[in-house]
Amino acid sequence: GIQVEQSPPDLILQEGANSTLRCNFSDSVNNLQWFHQNPWGQLINLFYIPSGTKQNGRLSATTVATERYSLLYISSSQTTDSGVYFCAVGADRGSTLGRLYFGRGTQLTVWP
Amino acid sequence: DAGITQSPRHKVTETGTPVTLRCHQTENHRYMYWYRQDPGHGLRLIHYSYGVKDTDKGEVSDGYSVSRSKTEDFLLTLESATSSQTSVYFCAISNSYEQYFGPGTRLTVT
Numbered sequence: 588g589i590q591v592e593q594s595p596p597d598l599i600l601q602e603g604a605n606s607t608l609r610c611n612f613s614d615s616v617n618n619l620q621w622f623h624q625n626p627w628g629q630l631i632n633l634f635y636i637p638s639g640t641k642q643n644g645r646l647s648a649t650t651v652a653t654e655r656y657s658l659l660y661i662s663s664s665q666t667t668d669s670g671v672y673f674c675a676v677g678a679d680r681g682s683t684l685g686r687l688y689f690g691r692g693t694q695l696t697v698w699p
Numbered sequence: 700d701a702g703i704t705q706s707p708r709h710k711v712t713e714t715g716t717p718v719t720l721r722c723h724q725t726e727n728h729r730y731m732y733w734y735r736q737d738p739g740h741g742l743r744l745i746h747y748s749y750g751v752k753d754t755d756k757g758e759v760s761d762g763y764s765v766s767r768s769k770t771e772d773f774l775l776t777l778e779s780a781t782s783s784q785t786s787v788y789f790c791a792i793s794n795s796y797e798q799y800f801g802p803g804t805r806l807t808v809t
Contacts, residue, residue, distance in 0.1 A: 618796040630800040689741035
């Protein structure tokens, strides 16, 4: 399977700070998603971004597929941003469409 | 949010007993997946389905079986639960590449 490495593993910020989370992957992919797992365990879709750049409010993401990495930017962080951020990638086609390989996540803690 | 429910949400069972977890969707998505989440491992794929009665193994399928007799339901069965299967189990659905996850089931095997 595809290896996915996320960095940093842990990140502690004060409210209002900006941060960048990184995801490196070992093979060409046609699927890349960022998720936020909140403190209640729910997995929330942030971005589907196999290539290019997207923005949604204070969050944005960039994937450079040719160099096999993706970045998630969080600006003006809030305490509600706390949780674990996962990057997941896939490279399947046909009947196995959509299989995802997850990184181990970045644990983000934002304090007031 | 995608309409995905999982049942039960919490379960404690004894080693050696059979356990079935259910995933139900109201989105009519073709693809369904079971993952498990363990500390230090992220999520790992157990089994997936690409249509009614069409299933295949993921990376951690040993000790698990699945069935999908209709589009909306995907069942995960532990034939004889072991302590190593204590985990949080997530179901996901997809119609293309993007996956949406259910709320999870916390299973404890004692």
